[in-house]
Amino acid sequence: MHGTGGATREDGASHEHGGLHFEVGQLTRVEGEGSLDLRVAADGTVAAQLRIFEAPRYFERLVIGRTPDEVLDIVARICGICPVAYQMSAVHAFEDLFEVPIDAAVRALRRLMYCGEWIESHSLHIFLLHAPDFLGYPSALEMAHDHLELVGRGLAIKKLGNRIVGILGGRAIHPVSVRVGGFSRAPRAHDLDELRAPLQAAIADAEETVRWAASLDTPRSDREPRLVSLRHPSEYPMSDGRIVSSDGIDLAPSDWGRAFHEEQVPWSHALQSRAADGVPYLLGPTARVALAGDRLHPIARAALDATGISPEELRRNVFRSIVARSVELLHALAEASDIVAAYEPPAKPYAPWKPRAGIAAWATEAPRGLLFQRYRVDAAGKVRAAQIVPPTSQNQAAIEHDLALFAPAVLDLPHEEATGRLEQLIRSYDPCISCATHFLDVRIDRDR
């Protein structure tokens, strides 16, 4: 299709270097560009490599010499789907270093804004990107011919998420109001009133969505992933808490680097992250529900429990991520509704701050999982060095691992079907393409 293709791309499979070369067209309904390369050894074992060709944009370099508030505008541009997440990790990092006191009302607004992004991102993924896999359509637009109510419900929820970010930040994509210390401007009390009724309606719709997602027929998949997320004493993890894992990691949100590191693999433009032992780990809704499900809003918790899906099934079957995502969508709507109901404008929209030299580091939960940023700041507050670790580059190794496990079950299917199943698997992780990745092709090399 576009550029890199060999002669084999349209027909899918070929023999190369004595192995089977199996190719699928560009992965769609994900954001970003890359490819999947499957090498099948003679003994049937499969090695998967995600090739990420998303053009490098050098954000870690672009922020050097910039002030913290400039950084907030710049890192938003890493991703049009989750700009708030990039702003939140960065702003918390700077506020932690500069010891800026944050007004409780400002903190609530930040959480509301993050809820808005979760709602927008999760509903985009559930209804427009992922649902067509389960119902058998190339896109939500075609799906709308037969499932207008479902698509309409999804668009309405998505619109509400965008509206929340829009009210707080001016626009849903690359909002403009987040600044170190708070917001450039906080909404007046009645500015949030318009959200009340739509949130109530959306909560009911999201409850229905959880039931619907739980009812979907999923392929079989069974693995025990290592899970990582934030965990907070009382809140569902979003922008505060400690980094925990299913195997005992417990770190401050600034200390990600003590347990994890990034490395470059030759087949990808995105750096991969691994734990110290080199074992992949998984982030995102599945990890959060497993590690912090007891912190879900009661409405979301009840909806999850009512599905009857066991925690093991939810955790071990990668295709069940749509259920975890739906539960989180409901949670975000319910929490947003609570924040709107209790909202009193802060006395001042932002607290003043003074720069100081040091390391500013923080992790928050982007819709797709833990997003870590670390900045070395000089005494004038200018950034001297930066490290940005998006969730998808952390999930990359886990995706490869899961693909290798899953691939043998589909490689003997007709090519188109195998492609669809592999794509569906990859979509289950909601890879955020512009953050780290877009997958271009699936290539399978099979040794004979």
Add this chain to the structure above:
Amino acid sequence: MVTSAPPGATFLPRERFDALLDLLREGGRTVIGPMLRDGAVMLDEIATAADLPAGWRDEQAPGHYRLSDGHGPRLFDVVNGPQSWKQLTFPPRLPVATARREEAGGASFAPVPPDPPRLAFLGVRACELAALRVQDRVLAGGTYVDEDYRARREAAIVVAVECTRAGATCFCASMGTGPEVRSGHDLVLTEVDDGFVVSAGSPAGDRLLARLPGPRATAAQIAAASGAVAATRAAMGDDAVATEGLRDRLMDKLDSPRWAEVADRCLACANCTMVCPTCFCTSTNVHSDLDGTVNVAEREWDSCFNVGFAKVAGGNFRPNRSERYRQWLTHKFATWYDQFGTSGCVGCGRCVTWCPVGIDVREELAAIAPPAIPVGRTPPRPAAATTGRFDVATLREVHAETDDTRTLRLTPGDPALLGGLPGQFVMVEQPGFPAFPISASRYGSEDLFLTVRGAGPATAAVLATPIGGEVGLRGPLGRPWPIDRALGRDVVVAAGGIGLAPLRPLIDALLADRDRFGSILLAYGARTPADQLFRDELASWATHGIEVVQIVDRSGPGWSGRVGVVTNLLDQRDFARRPSVAFVCGPERMMQATTRVLRDGGIPAERVFVSLERHMECGIGLCGHCQMGPFFICKDGPVFSLAELGDLFAREGI
């Protein structure tokens, strides 16, 4: 000065202002008035008097607007904010028509009928009433009428407020539109200490006034109200724009090089036209649904500064900023007369304040189309001008400033001598001695102060006059310091030695209107500490909003300050940070050195003023002694800008 408050006016105590609001709201009317928002006073719905900006004042200058509070109980001390009433009479966006495509290929068109809100405009200033009159003429006074505008105007009650404070960018008095409210209102309020003098200007206003509770205003209240408005006029001055013949002067200057110069600064951002209360240009956009079935035409404010405004298929009639600026200025101040019989400018000052780079239309007009006589308050007619005729003044007091310098307090026989302006001078004569010029060093209410150094026989004779003795005075003469050029700007006053004397009335005038100027710096150099004039006042000025810095050539007893020359006080400063004006007086070499430093620091030559000293005898340009190049210093000066003097100033032997 005449204000509109007739003897039958009502007095509305400030604490009962809500009664007026209640009255205005009857019948479901919404009151719109000034309300604080985001650091400015904006037009918004006023529910109670508490919504009004009590105690707030504005500080306005070219490209600069700040509010501060704590100035007492007054509700209307803040003058115009960025929004004019055009916001409500001529909304920024308005659907005007709907076009539908019908099923069978037909089409239908329907205008959107006016549906004006019922409003009461509260706090309409005199300049705004003038702007409404201009809009009435433009939009509803010709062959074709903007029906929506007319409906909105007819549906609104207009409650005017007379200005008892003027902003530094206000120039309604120059444009002849204020500050007195004369017509176009239903009610008019004038704020005094405890409340408002309220009177009516229309039958509808009469009916409202009859129902407004409150006593009849007393004569004292009415006098206080008209006095306050008169004071506003006096503080503002009426010479910011020389309107006499402006149309022709401007149209004669379509090729002025100044258009290109102002275009270097102009951003063509359209802010001036958006805030202008009379600019009426619009464009129409069509909003269609995806199938083009329903198409709503919406009118929105546009501007002659925008690239698309004069575009046609083949190109753009005004591709350059200079052409667009010229279009705007000449339309507003010249061709508007041809089209509508009036100026398009009402002197509200918004285009000056809200220009993001502080372009001042008053200054541009003066530069592009200067009046025949220089801009500046017209000096009063001298008490006695004819050579040989002197008024007799009585010496009341002598104050020793230094060993050789005395300040004389004199009571002139003709009070016209007290109407002189800072920087003007008088000719002083005693029987038997030649006349000599002395600048006034202060104008008192009954006395004139002259500070004289005994430099020769004539000055020595004056200094020897006994208390109660008489001297002859002729004046005031010459061109004064152009204080209006300093409005809204930072001011640098630089004096050397006795040069402080002609600057003292300037300092008095600056202090009298302190909040109409930016920062004020006085840099004073003297030979020794003992040669300083007005030592007590230097300290007092420093506590009244003037930064006073001093230096002496040679130190002396008790001196702990700096030693050096005046330029040492100025050469580390950056005057380019805000628009600044400088007034310099002292020995000519001191003035040359000082003005060079000020120019280097970023003050343009048009805004550096010096007072020159020359031999004078007649003082009225008839004797020829003081000629310098094209100028007679006595009548064309003694105050000049460096731009006027050009290279004459630094040249020797002229």
Add this chain to the structure above:
Amino acid sequence: MAAQRPPRVGVVKLASCDGCQLTILDLEDELIAIGQRFDLVEFPEATSRRSSGPYDVLLVEGSVSTPEQLERIVELRARSKLLVTIGACATAGGIQALRNWSSEPEWRASVYPRPEEVESLATATPVAEHVTVDAELRGCPIDGRQLLELLTALRLGRRPQLPDEAVCDECKRLGRVCVLVASDMPCLGPVTATGCGALCPGYARGCYACFGPKDAANTASLASWIGKDRSPAAVDRLFAGFTGYAPAFREQSRRAIAAMQPAPRRRHPKGEAS
């Protein structure tokens, strides 16, 4: 109109954040109607249907920043009747174009431990530097209303009504308070094209030029006014943003980038020197 076949529309991306094409999906109220009136034959972010052309209309997001993208945009142009660039990356190069003044290999080395494995051009450039562009939607991201206007105009066969005026026009129409005059915040609104709805002044901050320079932008005059109270470096940095590579902002951006270059030092992976 209804009788015609729906136009074949492609939506593709180069180097970008996906936010501009997401704006299409964010037209929630119109999305289904758009899907009925336009044949979205290529839009990998939203559909698994694929087409390599020809396209009646191709919307291109992102800047040209790899050798592969350079080849690809030329091919895409040849297969498109109308090519419309969407967003600051495609129309002005985007934030990544700020690398155009520095040493790209050095930047690559500062982000990637093994830079030789990363394919990248030395510059990130707007699409119009390489192929003819028929129309553009500006913004970082584009504005949904402008996008809808473009689609409507395409369908009705009229010229899209996209303003070329300063942010200030809209700021004043919306009754916002000028943050430059009233609060002394640096604001690029007077030299920036409107389209965002004067967003930033409405949120009590200065415009940072998402929509790029307006026609006849007097950058020098605004910079000198803002620079009265600020260092030249701070003023230059204002322009070195998402449209900093646009010609009217280029000189300021270039100086800003030069001033921000850290002193050369030995690098650890990821540019982390501590």
